[in-house]
Amino acid sequence: MAPNSSISSSLSSVISPLPPRPSQLSSSSHITKTYRQASQLFLTRRLPEALSTILPLVSPPPLDQPNQQYEPAPVIKASKSSRVKVWSLYLTILNAILELDSDEGKAAFGTQDWRALCTKVREGEVWEEVVRNGYHGVEGDVDADVVINLATILLAHAKSQTLNQKRLENWLAASRSSPPNLTSDHFSDPIPRRYSSPASGKRPPIASGTDTPHDLNSRIKILELYTLHVLLRNNEWDYAKEFISVSPILDEERREAFLQALQSLSDEAKREEELRREREEKIKKDIEEARRLRRENEERERRRMEEERSKREEGERVKTEDFGVSRPVSPVSVASSGSSGGGILKKGKKIGGGTKAGGERRVSASGGKPVVKGRVGMVLMNLRGLVESIAVAFKTNPYVLYRMLAFIVGLVLLFAKKKVRERVVKVLGDSWGKVKGTVGMGTKVSYI
Template identity: 55%
Template sequence: MAFDGSYSATLSPTVSDSFGSSHILSNSISSLGSSTSSRHSPSHISKAYRQASQLFLTRRLPEALSTVLPLITPSTEGADASGLTESAPIVRASRSTRTKVWSLYLTILNAILELDPDEGKDAFGTQEWRALCNKVRDGDVWEEVVQFGYHGVEGDVDSDVVINLATLLLAHARSQALNQKRLENYLAASNTPNLDISKRLEATRSSRYSSRSRRSPSKGAASGADTPRDLNARVKILELYTLHVLLRNNEWDYAREFISVSSVLDEERRDAFLQALQSLQEDQQESERRETEERQRQEDQLKKDLEEARRFRAENEARERRRLDEERARREGSEVDYGIEQNPSSPGSSKARPTKNGSAVSKPAKSTTPKKKAVAAPGFGTRAAMILANLSNAIGQMGASFKANPMLLMRFIAFIISIVVMFSRRDIRERIQRIVGTAWSKVRSTAGMGVKVSYI
């Protein structure tokens, strides 16, 4: 005891200080590790998932997305010298939790893309909203899920997550070529479901090492390829691939061939798939036939309208010609003869002129050639009738032109709207008033000068 006491008493201050500092450093490291592990613990992930679900149900999409992102994004705090970062917390979660988190994330993205552009920009900002939309429409979200959640292994992605990804891209992707390629890669990388019960029992009696290897995130286990649930999920994936994605890419023959040679589908499912494919193809052909008939009907209607417009214009021209002929005949009938009025005797009679011896000498009659008649100007009623007839003809021709060419009406309306919009501006109205006032003052001054000159 004396030796121990003397040894403890004779410790140098330097050793004591170094021991205290190392103890404090170890405590801080352990506390940091415990906080990191608690942040990435399954309870923390489940709590964040429930919170994000509540936010999503209340349509608070920005808060829900910000709650889910730390679970699926790799942390940059633990980056080493080589630049490698710590994997996302979702990687260490159970399969069910991992599937729920990824499904919630994809559901939030789908809700974001269904927002109106103005609403999305107000909620997330213009740049972030466009980045989220482009990530889904370009198919980059699939690569994000594979890299952050499954270490870049395509076949390790859970089947439910693949279904949600394919459905999301089917609804919002610009092209289904990337969706088809991703599904083909997944189907080629993942294992075929194995429902042999004897092999399952043999696998359960295997060694502890083999059971650990099955529980590790390998290709077969991660995809859940040995359960009836995975078989149903695989059938769902095949349904999306053959009856939706391939048909969007117009791969009807390839879809039929893929269904026929698939080893996952039994005879009943294969017949159901082929029957559904045949029904969809018939529906598409019927839709194309209806579209063709509708397009032909529109073309026939357009030709009929053009013929009707030509006939209407010809009738208007004929009516106008008849009206002009009637007006001309009426004007000729109402002409007034302003020549010298003749004696009411026969045209060949001569006026007697007495001579010196009393005999009457007949004076030759003057020529009865009619002089040029002056045409009377049409009256006010005639002019009004002509103006109304011309106005009616112009309106009829304008209606026929608008009916034959609807774009002409749209241009006319756009011209009227542009004039109204132009005159709705106060500065333009004031400028036009000044111009009109200046012109009117010049006209008045010119008229005044003309009056003065006429007076002089």
């Protein structure tokens, strides 16, 4: 029993992990310190300082000299938990930056840098950056929590979900469980490599291996993002249902929950489509109704204008008939009337003055009544036309009424001054005196 115990103790000492090197400890402390500093800056909404603080951890050091050896990003040397925290914070900072207003983002980062950050996220370049700088270019080695953050930020800001779907399918195909690599590289490299490579087909084989309950939950979250969000955004409902139905990771309860959620999303999408169609139809009906009302108004206005024009023409015709303008007078009738008139005048002279006066009285008695009626009708028609024209003018241009009211108010204000009234009365008195003198002179001349 003693030899066996000694052998087991020696084996345990052989396979026990080696103590960390001082350089690794200093690097880990530096990463932890930088992560805390960037977290504090992010929590205080100092996004430019937070981004500049976290960038040296996720980017390889710049090559200052031509012969300088390439070094990976410091985040590669961190532990899994630290690596996940650093990448999650970096993606969270990028998401907060893209949620800023355009003017605010340009003011904080500058126009060129702001556009570069937006392009990197919206075009999906950030996924390639994470794989290249954090996982030696091996897409299947990306931690599940980092994949969740990448898929979420692309769902929120990417122009199209095609790249997001392709990346998730590649990760699901490349992250199948495989036996651990126990070569010497496994101890020197903090990220163990896998023998499997990304599948070349369009659809990924469904991953079935999980190491811990946390890995299982993370993989289920990735399946949720892939089937209930990314595939649906790309209008692949049937494939999402098929993927959920054959996934070995999901038990019956989770599979039923996924299918119910998919059905609810499908019903909601159909309702939204119906509502959108109803809104479009309502808008079309409103447009047609507006066009019909406009045509009716135009037709009503045209009929009204025709009626007004016909009324004006009828009034003008009545006025011309009252004065006899529409009856042409021929030269023969003028001559005959002149000759007959001459005979009558001669007869009147022969008969005497009484006969002439009686003839004039008969003519005035017989022809005076129609002439008076015509003049009264003409005055009434003129007044009616004036009123109609004023009404039309007020309808078409209400500012005429405002100008007339302003003119009347101006006259009232003008005559409110005593000096103006006295001057107007004086001018009217002088004018009336001149008129009276002229009329008196004319009366004297006619009497003479």
